[in-house]
Amino acid sequence: MTTAALLVLADGRFPAGTHAHSGGAEAAVRAGRIVDSATLADFCRGRLHTSGLVASGLAAAAAGGHNPRDLDEAADARTPSPALRRTSRKLGRQLMRAGRAVWPSAALDDLAQACPGGAHEPVVLGLLALSAGLSPLDAAHAAAYESVSVPTTAAVRLLGLDPFEASAVLARLAPSINKIAEGGTQAARSGIDALPAAAAPLLEITAEDHATWPVRLFAS
Amino acid sequence: MSRVAAGDGPATTAGGVGTKTSSPLPRAFAVRADARVTAVADGRGGTAVPLVSGTGPLTPRLTRAAQDGASGEARVTLVGAMSAPLGGDQLTLDVRVEAGARLRMDTVAATLALPGRHGDAASYDIRLTVGEHAQLRWLPGPLISALRSHLHQTIHVDLAPTAHLELRDVSVLGRTGEEPGRLTTGLTVHRCGRPLLDQQLDTGPGAPGWDGGAVLGGHRAVGQLLxxxxDMSHEPAPQCLLGPDAVVTPLEGPGVLVTALGADALAVTPLLRWPPRPAD
Structure with missing residues (x-):
């Protein structure tokens, strides 16, 4: 049984730096697109079915043994925004640092050496899942869950949203998170070109704007 | 249709194509249509278009021979002899711009996705191949997703290392005052056989989260210019914002993508320019 390892990996307290990021929620709150738990749920549903699906596919493919450098290139092609590419690589670097201490492996060492500036986060996540003895589906679950847990946690801080309501948003998304993880895993079996490439135009546009703010609560 | 920007219609229409005011024929059946265009360098600095084939909803016409223009660029315009895509239609278009050739492709009007009789989805698959030192400008009018329509549009682009591409894609979700149909679009670009850009967008009823604050946030038109x-390999393009809902993003490679959201095609199309300029 590897369930406990998955809980460790997907725990928001895993020291990989995601607490400093809002997944686009800070910009969406400023623009008035997230104002309450209902609009947070809409935001999360969109993020889950776009960048969450893409991350699930990449993570599952990395955990399934696809070449991480090819996956890193596939992640670049699916991320037109330079700000989002920088964020993903930064989070990948931080996750790599924590991961090599927690579940060391030669595969992680190799990728760290090949991408000193950081590989894309979902690729590192998938490889880390593999090191932890987890399956591609587990890796996809962790990626899909993170795509909604990050903005939800941030929205609580940004809006003073009731944490009970915020957790209820995540709980209601649980069936969709499972579906996204399964979809990402299935696509990963068909090869890198078949990986999902679902785009979220507003996340791309607002990420570039957010990166220029002189004062902000979250790094992204 | 008033929300739709006037397409860049051809300066002339060739081959006895009817006037632009004649309406496409209504129809109650689905069709399969395949169109092909091949442009080659003519050896004198111009471009010849030896293959222009296709009928029905996808009829390409040579609207400018390359010797007419100083740029050596030929122009082919898609005219529709019947309304399409209609639910159930399967349309494919294969455009090849061979080494050294220059081609502009456009449409006489917007493309309107309409529902079919049986609620089937329609598909429109476009394949664009651009060879060494060749250039393709793909500048069609907007694609409009009408109520209850269901269309999958994919664009696959293969670029040689020295190929140039300008590609514009504008989707409008619903006609004026109308709810949209379901529209999924895909744009996959390979350069030298490696992925440069891969994007899919799923919008309209049944697409989860499409209208929320992460994806379109209430906007009804989305435009992209790639x-x-x-030459960008040497000097990467700078990133810049064109407004609250439009951005220029340099890709990881010699390409740049302009993305703009707005209420309608008129709001987004003027932003899709390179080099970028704010809307007038």
Whole structure:
């Protein structure tokens, strides 16, 4: 049984730096697109079915043994925004640092050496899942869950949203998170070109704007 | 249709094509249509278009021979002899711009996705191949997703290392005052056989989260302009915002993508320019 390892990996307290990021929620709150738990749920549903699906596919493919450098290139092609590419690589670097201490492996060492500036986060996540003895589906679950847990946690801080309501948003998304993880895993079996490439135009546009703010609560 | 920007209609229409005011024929059946266009360098600095084939909803016409223009660029315009895509239609278009050739492709009007009789989805698959030192400008009018329509549009682009590309894609979700149909679009670009850009967008009823604050946030038009120029390898394009809902993003490679959201095609199309300029 590897369930406990998955809980460790997907725990928001895993020291990989995601607490400093809002997944686009800070910009969406400023623009008035997230104002309450209902609009947070809409935001999360969109993020889950776009960048969450893409991350699930990449993570599952990395955990399934696809070449991480090819996956890193596939992640670049699916991320037109330079700000989002920088964020993903930064989070990948931080996750790599924590991961090599927690579940060391030669595969992680190799990728760290090949991408000193950081590989894309979902690729590192998938490889880390593999090191932890987890399956591609587990890796996809962790990626899909993170795509909604990050903005939800941030929205609580940004809006003073009731944490009970915020957790209820995540709980209601649980069936969709499972579906996204399964979809990402299935696509990963068909090869890198078949990986999902679902785009979220507003996340791309607002990420570039957010990166220029002189004062902000979250790094992204 | 008033929300739709006037397409860049051809200066002339060739081959006895009817006037632009004649309406496409209504119809109650689905069709399969395949169109092909091949442009080659004519050896005198111009471009010849030896293959222009296709009928029905996808009829390409040579609207400018390359010797007419100083740029050596030929122009082919898609005219529709019947309304399409209609639910159930399967349309494919294969455009090849061979080494050294220059081609502009456009449409006489917007493309309107309409529902079919049986609620089937329609598909429109476009394949664009651009060879060494060749250039393709793909500048069609907007694609409009009408109520209850269901269309999958994919664009696959293969670029040689020295190929140039300018590709514009504008989707409008619903006609004026109308709820949209379901529209999924895909744009996959390979350069030298490696992925440069891969994007899918799923919108309309049944697409989860499409209208929320992460994806379109209430906007009803989304436009993109992709420019691939091998010279950008030396000097990467700068990132810049064109407004609250539009951005220029340099890709990881010699390409730049302009993305704009707005209420309608008129709001987004003027932003899709390279080099970028704010809307007038």
């Amino acid at each position: 420019v691939v120029d091998p």
